[in-house]
Amino acid sequence: MSEVRRIVTAVLIAALLLAAAFALYAWVKSRPQDLPWTKLDLGQPIGLFTGRKLTGLTQDFGQCRRLLDKAGVRYTVLAPVEAGASCGYRDAVRFASGGARRIGFSPANLGVSCPVAASLAMWEWNIVQPAAEKHFGARVTRIDHLGSYNCRRMYGRDTGDYSEHATADAVDIAGFRLSDGTRVSVLGDWKNEGAKGAFLREVRTGACDLFATVLSPDYNAAHADHFHLDQAERGESGWRACR
Incomplete structure (x- = not known):
């Protein structure tokens, strides 16, 4: 038995x-996007390793451009900028009108590194637009920003590490304009207890799945008026910041 x-x-x-x-x-x-070895596809939903794959594009401008092309993102390649050992870029693009990316930026002609552009596109499709529909029943038509490339050290100091802005690997987001005329600003609405505050917190947290670094007003006073989003490379550890 x-x-x-x-x-x-x-x-x-x-x-x-x-x-x-x-x-x-x-x-x-x-769910192929949840596996570390599958190829990145900007048209797929966000997976467990999407953020790390996007950061990894800093080493492959050609692949980054192919992903933008496949996803229908229209852009122009910016001429390389050489500004010393710690500043400049060779992988920057500028969004063009039309195509799969429908949100405009203000001021216009925003230029960012290709990995940041790819991340912004996925942020729009998967996070920003769904959050706008959820909280306002409207779409985001324009994102207000404070710029990307800036050859400077962190916090504008005279010494210390250079900012990711020094290589166009960062962008500062200040607010959003919606199709119904609503305007949402990080400075004015972060502490709002209604739809505006909930929207801002949702898009901030969602960005953490895509960008290596996300800093918001919850981090410090220097970020009271914007979200800092970047694709910083941090070696084998690959640690990520979401604050």
Whole structure:
């Protein structure tokens, strides 16, 4: 009798393992973006490793451009800027009108590194527009920003590490304009207890799944009027900041 029990137990274990394997296969097939080894696709939903893959594009301008092209993002490539050992860029693009990216930027002609552009596109599609529809029943038509490229050290100091702005790998977002005329600003509405505040907190937190660094008014007074979004490379540790 004990031998029969062992056989039955073995069969049950095998059946459970087979069922688990089929479940894992189905999950992998339906959520490839959740795996570290699958290729990045800007048109896919945000996955567990999407942010790290976007940051990794800083090493491959050609691949970044191919991803933008595939996703239907229209852009122009900016001429390289050489400004010393710590400043300048060779992978910057400027969004063009039309295409899959419908949100405009103010001031116009925003130029950012390609990985930041790819991240902004995914942020729009997956986070910003759904949040606007949820909280206002309207769409974001324009994003107000405080710029990207700026050859300076962090916080404008005379010494210390250079900012990600020094290589166009960062952008500062100040507010949003909606299709119904609503305007939402980080400075004026971060502490709002209604829809505006909820919207800002949602798009801030959502950005953390895409950018290496997200700094908001919750971080310090220097960010009271904007979200700092960047794609900083941090070596093998790849640590990310969301504050």
